[in-house]
Amino acid sequence: MSMLRPVEAIRADFPAFESTAGEAPPARFDGPGGTQVPRLVIDAVADYLARHNANAHWHFPASERTDALVAAAREAFAAFVGGGPDEIVFGPNMTSLAMHVARGLGRQWVAGDEVVVTGLDHHANVAPWEALVVERGVVLRWWEADPETGALDLEDLPPLLSGRTRLVALGGASNALGTLSDIAATARVAHAHGALLFVDAVHLAAHRSLDVTASGADLLACSPYKFYGPHAGVLWCRRELLEAIEAPRLRPAPSTGPERLQTGTPSFEAIAGGAAAVHWLASLTDAPGGMRDRLVATFTALAAREMALFAHLWDGLGQIDGLRRFGLPPGPGRTATVSCTLAGEAPLATAARLARHGISASHGNFYALTAAERAGVHPDGWLRLGISAYTTHDEVDRALAALAAR
Numbered sequence: 001m002s003m004l005r006p007v008e009a010i011r012a013d014f015p016a017f018e019s020t021a022g023e024a025p026p027a028r029f030d031g032p033g034g035t036q037v038p039r040l041v042i043d044a045v046a047d048y049l050a051r052h053n054a055n056a057h058w059h060f061p062a063s064e065r066t067d068a069l070v071a072a073a074r075e076a077f078a079a080f081v082g083g084g085p086d087e088i089v090f091g092p093n094m095t096s097l098a099m100h101v102a103r104g105l106g107r108q109w110v111a112g113d114e115v116v117v118t119g120l121d122h123h124a125n126v127a128p129w130e131a132l133v134v135e136r137g138v139v140l141r142w143w144e145a146d147p148e149t150g151a152l153d154l155e156d157l158p159p160l161l162s163g164r165t166r167l168v169a170l171g172g173a174s175n176a177l178g179t180l181s182d183i184a185a186t187a188r189v190a191h192a193h194g195a196l197l198f199v200d201a202v203h204l205a206a207h208r209s210l211d212v213t214a215s216g217a218d219l220l221a222c223s224p225y226k227f228y229g230p231h232a233g234v235l236w237c238r239r240e241l242l243e244a245i246e247a248p249r250l251r252p253a254p255s256t257g258p259e260r261l262q263t264g265t266p267s268f269e270a271i272a273g274g275a276a277a278v279h280w281l282a283s284l285t286d287a288p289g290g291m292r293d294r295l296v297a298t299f300t301a302l303a304a305r306e307m308a309l310f311a312h313l314w315d316g317l318g319q320i321d322g323l324r325r326f327g328l329p330p331g332p333g334r335t336a337t338v339s340c341t342l343a344g345e346a347p348l349a350t351a352a353r354l355a356r357h358g359i360s361a362s363h364g365n366f367y368a369l370t371a372a373e374r375a376g377v378h379p380d381g382w383l384r385l386g387i388s389a390y391t392t393h394d395e396v397d398r399a400l401a402a403l404a405a406r
């Protein structure tokens with residue numbers, strides 16, 4: 001197995017972890033809400049703005065460099081998802097991209113057509129399809145997850161499908177409970193019924209390598225700011241589908257290729273930074289081969305390191321009086337993100353208490369609203385702790401000690 005850089009070396013890439021005035025920086029467990037950014041990414045953003053800034057498609061140097069940079073970023077993200085560069089669409093975030101393609105797909109659907117959404121998903125993968133209930137008379141079917149573990153049972157899917165099912169909207173991994181979904185198996189079931197599969201890979205992409213070709217997905221969206229990049233969204237869309245979706249577009253804008261699904265001028269600096277994040281991830285192991293091989297090696301090694309730390313966190317949480325852990329125990333079925341509640345203390349109060357101990361953790365429903373309702377934690381939600389590439393054993397110990405100290 002290829003060697004992953006030690007966590008201290010990884011942390012040295014992040015200005016956010018430099019101590020200021022001798023004070024240790026906060027331990028950042030808020031990765032599932034957005035990770036910190038390595039210097040390489042910050043430099044790529046700044047360099048674009050300082051030296052290449054221009055709009056695309058003109059014949060002067062800065063514009064030509066912008067076109068070249070976007071083309072190179074499409075190559076990087078193609079390697080990241082395992083698809084083709086001409087299938088990579090850029091947008092401001094995953095939610096906007098999902099809203100946009102849902103609207104486009106919906107234009108070709110009629111009243112009575114059906115879409116399956118899950119009770120586990122972030123509402124960015126529910127609301128775009130729900131909007132079509134009002135706009136197109138689409139019928140929504142709910143694939144419910146086990147409220148405690150967050151696991152979706154594949155056996156529950158076929159009865160929800162019919163000849164009218166147009167699409168299944170699946171979360172690749174739950175940003176609240178960490179549960180991983182079986183994308184390939186879901187694709188097979190959806191396709192057997194003539195339905196498309198849209199995958200929300202926003203949480204998944206931070207913890208596992210993606211493979212749109214092997215998984216059989218038709219569309220997949222992710223957000224570089226969850227995997228060490230700037231705030232942006234990326235959509236992969238299968239080539240033939242990309243040319244067929246009738247999403248709203250300006251008549252003078254490109255009518256073919258990935259730009260037909262983009263709206264307006266994208267953030268070129270965020271595209272530059274996003275590509276730099278992919279390169280940074282690929283540099284974390286010494287694996288031989290091309291960019292894709294190195295990304296796969298990085299995520300294989302990162303997932304193992306994150307899960308070892310997570311097991312320590314999970315066990316420690318289990319020792320704390322009144323603390324309730326949600327989701328599956330450490331293992332292959334989940335990412336290293338856990339949500340929990342403490343008896344007698346609202347998650348907001350716990351998060352504020354942790355902040356006083358130098359621990360940054362998120363609280364609330366994380367827009368996985370249905371999952372929070374089904375788990376019975378609505379409206380307060382959970383406290384969420386996420387392990388990232390830069391999390392240390394010592395930080396986990398500090399978080400556990402802070403949680404226990406009340």
Ligand SMILES: Cc1ncc(COP(=O)(O)O)c(C=O)c1O
Pocket residue numbers: 032033092093094095096122124125171173174175200201202203222223232233
């Ligand atoms: C699983 C999941 N899906 C979708 C989103 C929305 O992503 P974006 O902020 O890029 O719209 C998030 C953001 O937290 C998420 O965690």
